[in-house]
Amino acid sequence: MxxxxxxxxxxxxxxxxxxGLTVRAGLHQLGFTEVxxxxxxxxxxxxxxGDSEAEVRGRVAEMCERLLRNPVIEDYRIxxxxxxxxxxxxxxxxx
Amino acid sequence: MRFGIAVFPGTWSERDCARAVEVAGHDSVFLWHRDxxxxxxxxxxxxxxxxxxxxxxxxAIARFAPLMESVQEFAAGGGLVLGICNGFQILCEAHLLPGxxxxxxxxEFRCETAWLRxxxxxxxxxGACEPGQVxxxxxxxxxxxxxxxxxxxxxxxxxxxxxxxxxxxxxxxVGDASPNGSMRDIAGIVNEGRNVxxxxxxxxxxxxxxxxxxxxxxxxxxxxxxxxxxxxxxVVR
Numbered sequence: 302m303x304x305x306x307x308x309x310x311x312x313x314x315x316x317x318x319x320x321g322l323t324v325r326a327g328l329h330q331l332g333f334t335e336v337x338x339x340x341x342x343x344x345x346x347x348x349x350x351g352d353s354e355a356e357v358r359g360r361v362a363e364m365c366e367r368l369l370r371n372p373v374i375e376d377y378r379i380x381x382x383x384x385x386x387x388x389x390x391x392x393x394x395x396x
Numbered sequence: 397m398r399f400g401i402a403v404f405p406g407t408w409s410e411r412d413c414a415r416a417v418e419v420a421g422h423d424s425v426f427l428w429h430r431d432x433x434x435x436x437x438x439x440x441x442x443x444x445x446x447x448x449x450x451x452x453x454x455x456a457i458a459r460f461a462p463l464m465e466s467v468q469e470f471a472a473g474g475g476l477v478l479g480i481c482n483g484f485q486i487l488c489e490a491h492l493l494p495g496x497x498x499x500x501x502x503x504e505f506r507c508e509t510a511w512l513r514x515x516x517x518x519x520x521x522x523g524a525c526e527p528g529q530v531x532x533x534x535x536x537x538x539x540x541x542x543x544x545x546x547x548x549x550x551x552x553x554x555x556x557x558x559x560x561x562x563x564x565x566x567x568x569x570v571g572d573a574s575p576n577g578s579m580r581d582i583a584g585i586v587n588e589g590r591n592v593x594x595x596x597x598x599x600x601x602x603x604x605x606x607x608x609x610x611x612x613x614x615x616x617x618x619x620x621x622x623x624x625x626x627x628x629x630x631v632v633r
Contacts, residue, residue, distance in 0.1 A: 317543075319502070320503060338433070351557040368452070371489070371496055373488070
């Protein structure tokens, strides 16, 4: 089976996020004064083959621990769902 | 003595480092990221740059290079490793040093002279400095804000492992003039064994008077005297 795993990487709450503060200032400038906090993170989308959701979730968690996030400053969250039918890939490059 | 200078795709400071080593009167050899041989180096430099395009996180990919396996072993055996800028980022990602380097508080890439106070001369990288000496050495980075858990910072301070701190030119606290907003104004740290140093500023860019400052030479000369004084540093190759 093929799964679509979305890994959301966010800065730990204790880590100062100057990017978030700048975005918040921009939103305030645009009149969105109701915004009290902005944190900027990143999202990594993976297509993964596996037999079960539990197995894939475990593997993706391992990927997060070993490479995708930096445990000193980042937290992560995994969202997993069966991938839709595979779409045809790009044409093979000429030999 | 011989400095080995690592070259990853995207490294750009290796030639500046080689020049600084030459000015200090020593030899250097470039170490390609795919090789494992450290070329008989007494000290390995991980120079500045944007290894692997800074993809994912700065330094995150470089730590998987074959060369880094050898560097890890070398460091574990007491070999001297000097990480400058991107090299510091790589050392943190490789868990050879604690903490992490994050986006500058200003969100700007800062390329300017910084003043560093030597916080300890009890390392092989600072032995040729005077205690409390202020060195003029440029920074050149967008992600150099040192962060770590308060307990880690306390430990670094208690064990005298903060090598350099950003200060004002007169040696007083840098305050808002910090180039990156590092916690406790930390510019460089050493590991527990004191044989691995990571620093964001570029000593190789302050290696001769023509460059505006020759203060960076102290780092290279310190390493050379440490190696000359204690051959144990050079045993593991």
